[in-house]
Amino acid sequence: MKYLSTRGLAPLAGFEEVxxxxxxxxxxxxxxxxxxxxxxxxxxxxxxxxYAEVAARVIALFSGEAFNEAQLLEIARxxxxxxxxxxxxxxxxxxxxxxxxxxxxxxxxxxxxxAMQFLGRLFDAVLARRGERLTIIAATSGDTxxxxxxxxxxxxxxxxVVLHPEGRVTDVQxxxxxxxxxxxxxxxxxxxxxxxxxxxxxxxxxxxxxxSKVRLGGVNSINWARIAAQTVYYFTAAAAITNAGxxxxxxxxxxxxxxxxxxxVAKKIGLNVDRLAVATNANDILHRAMxxxxxxxxxxxxxxxxxxxxxxxxxxxxxxxxxxxxxxxALRARMxxxxxxxxxxxxxxxxxxISADFLSYATSEDETIAEIRRHFEASGALxxxxxxxxRAAAQALRQKGALNGKVVSLSTAHPAKFPDAVMQATGKTPxxxxxxxxxFDRPEFMTNAANDTEAIKQAILxxxxxxx
Numbered sequence: 001m002k003y004l005s006t007r008g009l010a011p012l013a014g015f016e017e018v019x020x021x022x023x024x025x026x027x028x029x030x031x032x033x034x035x036x037x038x039x040x041x042x043x044x045x046x047x048x049x050x051y052a053e054v055a056a057r058v059i060a061l062f063s064g065e066a067f068n069e070a071q072l073l074e075i076a077r078x079x080x081x082x083x084x085x086x087x088x089x090x091x092x093x094x095x096x097x098x099x100x101x102x103x104x105x106x107x108x109x110x111x112x113x114x115a116m117q118f119l120g121r122l123f124d125a126v127l128a129r130r131g132e133r134l135t136i137i138a139a140t141s142g143d144t145x146x147x148x149x150x151x152x153x154x155x156x157x158x159x160x161v162v163l164h165p166e167g168r169v170t171d172v173q174x175x176x177x178x179x180x181x182x183x184x185x186x187x188x189x190x191x192x193x194x195x196x197x198x199x200x201x202x203x204x205x206x207x208x209x210x211x212s213k214v215r216l217g218g219v220n221s222i223n224w225a226r227i228a229a230q231t232v233y234y235f236t237a238a239a240a241i242t243n244a245g246x247x248x249x250x251x252x253x254x255x256x257x258x259x260x261x262x263x264x265v266a267k268k269i270g271l272n273v274d275r276l277a278v279a280t281n282a283n284d285i286l287h288r289a290m291x292x293x294x295x296x297x298x299x300x301x302x303x304x305x306x307x308x309x310x311x312x313x314x315x316x317x318x319x320x321x322x323x324x325x326x327x328x329x330a331l332r333a334r335m336x337x338x339x340x341x342x343x344x345x346x347x348x349x350x351x352x353x354i355s356a357d358f359l360s361y362a363t364s365e366d367e368t369i370a371e372i373r374r375h376f377e378a379s380g381a382l383x384x385x386x387x388x389x390x391r392a393a394a395q396a397l398r399q400k401g402a403l404n405g406k407v408v409s410l411s412t413a414h415p416a417k418f419p420d421a422v423m424q425a426t427g428k429t430p431x432x433x434x435x436x437x438x439x440f441d442r443p444e445f446m447t448n449a450a451n452d453t454e455a456i457k458q459a460i461l462x463x464x465x466x467x468x
Contacts (some may be wrong), residue, residue, distance in 0.1 A: 001064035003030040003224065006321040007335065008328025015066040016126050019119070019225045020134060022218025023205045027335075028328070029318050030224045036061040038270040040244075047239045051088035052076035054239075055232045059118070061269065062228040066126070075125075079117040082107055084433065089114070089233040091240055094379065097406045098394065100387065101237050108176050109414035109433070110307075111259065112147035115229035119219055120151035120158075127157035135214040135460065136160045137204060139197035141255060142169040142307040143413060145187075146176035148219050153182040160219075161186045161460050163197040166448060169306055172417045172432070172439065179442035186463050187446035188456060193300040195311050196451045198256075203453045210457055221258025222314050230262035231269075237408050238271055247274040251394040251409040253386040254278045254286060255308035257315035259410065264319065264357060275403060276358050279393035281305045284362035286313055289344075291360060293351055296343035304368050304421040305385040307413065323353035359402050361393035368392060372425035382430045385421040387411040 002012040007028030013021075018030045038061070046054050056073035063072065080088050085105040092100045106113025127134055136158055138148045145162035152160040162177055166189040178187050190197050201220065204210055221227065238248050250273065252260040260276055267273040280287045281303045289295040297311035321331050338344045346354075363371075371388040375381065383391070390409040397403040415422045415430035422430050432439060449456050 001036070001062060002033040004033050004328075005030060006317055006328060007332040009332070015062065015064045015225075019066070019122055019126060019223070020217050022220070022223040023202070025208070026332075027202075027206060028332075029222055029315070029321075031318055031321060032062065035268045040270070043235070043239075043270055044244060046235055049239075051232070051236055052080050054236050055080070055118075055229070058232045058235055059228050062224070067122070075118065075121045079121060082117065083113070084435075089236055091237060091408070092381075094375075094391075099237070099241060099406075099408045100383075100391070100411045101233065101408050102411050103233065104384075104411060104414040106147070107150045107435075108143065108146040109417055109436070110143035110147060111230070111410070111412040112143045113150070114233060115226035116144070116147035116151040116219060118229045119223070119225055120155055122225060123152070123158050123217075124155045133157050133159070133215060134217045136217050136219050137163070137201055137460070138219050139163045139194060139201045140169075140177070141165070141194040141310055142173040143417075144220060146173065149177055149180050149182075149185050149187075152219075153180055153185055155184070159184045159186070159463070161188065161463070163188050163190050163200060163456070165189075165194050165197055166191050168193065168302060168309065170418055170420070172419065173306075175439050175442065175444065176417075176436075178444040178446040179439060181443070181445050185445075186460070188459060189446055189448045190451055190456070191449070192451035194309060195297070195300055198310075198312065198314065200451075200453045200456055204457065207457075214460060220314070221256050221261075227258060227262050227265060227315075230259055231266045234263050234266035234273070235271055238273075241406055241408070242272070245272070246406070247272040248406045248408060249273070249275040249277065249403055251277040251279055251390045251397070251403075251407060253305065253308055253390045253410065253412055254280055255283075255310040255313065257286065257313040257319070259412070260358075261315045261318055267357065273357075274405060277393060277397055277403065278358060278360040279390045280360065280362045281308050281368070281389055282362070282365065283309050283311055285311050286316065287360040287362040289316075289346055290351065290354055290358060293346035293348070294343075295338075295346060303385075304365055304418070304424075305389050307386055308389065319354065320350070323350050359397065361396055363389040363392045369421070369425045372422060376426045376428070382415040382422055382426065382428060383411060384413045384415040384418045386413055386418075
């Protein structure tokens with residue numbers, strides 16, 4: 001298994017290199033040189049299998065010689081053994097042909113745990129083989145940072161630096177990052193938006209001297225290994241609710257396009273996926289791109305679903321690469337123009353190609369609150385605002401006739417991570433699980449920084465130097 005860059009100027013790379021570097025040296029994103037395929041019979045064999053076994057089978061398609069299926073199974077059993085639900089990613093039926101896929105039973109109560117916990121083990125194994133150390137840098141809109149810190153805090157060969165937008169994550173999200181006291185963890189609150197944090201990370205990766213000096217790697221959803229790990233729960237969900245030959249649609253609350261792109265990967269490698277629905281909040285650049293071709297950031301609007309408060313969706317480049325016929329030169333020119341102009345127009349043919357697999361819906365704040373309330377009144381259960389965005393979108397798209405048959409909405413975070421929104425909608429305060437009951441009694445450890453790449457580089461260098 002070899003990987004190429006979407007921008008075409010980086011040499012082919014193996015899984016280990018893709019895992020450790022994250023972003024390709026030419027600024028592109030890694031994708032498989034050719035898509036592996038599971039046959040219908042092989043997919044049928046996944047029905048009823050434990051989550052860890054499905055994970056090992058699916059991820060082995062992408063790991064090449066770096067990890068065999070037996071090694072991946074050992075990691076998966078250990079990693080997902082930390083989750084607090086026996087089914088790991090359980091499904092709850094909420095309608096005649098509607099389900100919610102609960103992805104918040106991991107250590108930090110968000111879907112990011114599925115991939116990040118796996119990545120932590122892969123990193124340590126590869127770095128131990130190589131006798132190397134890696135500095136992981138992550139930008140977070142709320143959940144990635146906590147998941148990365150929890151997964152990497154005990155890694156013997158990794159330092160982790162997390163940038164989050166100051167004041168733009170919930171108190172629970174922030175504390176799940178900043179209340180971890182570990183020698184290899186550095187939390188930085190940036191005076192800006194998530195897009196600012198993400199831009200800083202990209203600028204760091206573009207500085208090859210800096211990358212070499214601190215041995216920089218990434219765990220944002222630009223890292224292909226995360227996409228591979230997130231592909232697994234599409235297979236387990238479909239296996240649990242469909243019969244042979246039957247398709248299923250997924251509705252995904254979407255910010256950086258990584259989680260829904262994992263669904264696209266599942267379809268590319270053989271899963272019978274009918275439709276993939278992009279559910280956005282007021283930061284609706286992806287909805288605008290898919291419906292009118294307008295991929296133009298308009299400023300980040302703070303919302304009740306802050307993990308989706310993103311205007312530039314990094315993983316959208318991977319989809320563009322596919323719909324442009326894997327023409328790296330053409331895509332490179334397009335991305336250069338986007339960087340220069342700050343906007344992009346999708347052609348009618350590109351939108352048609354995207355619409356073959358995707359549809360979209362933008363959920364308003366009122367719709368989000370109404371859906372949290374409606375779901376509580378109907379079921380007695382609380383959902384977080386990101387899940388509400390997906391469920392509101394699913395129902396609206398059904399009413400329009402755009403979604404039919406079996407539909408799974410992804411529930412990406414525990415409601416206790418967003419207590420203010422849930423309280424506003426229902427009058428109820430969701431309780432944190434027992435492992436986090438003392439979260440607000442723990443001391444915080446973080447530094448504040450201006451929205452300045454050079455200043456943050458110096459802070460990272462200082463931290464790395466202290467360890468040398």
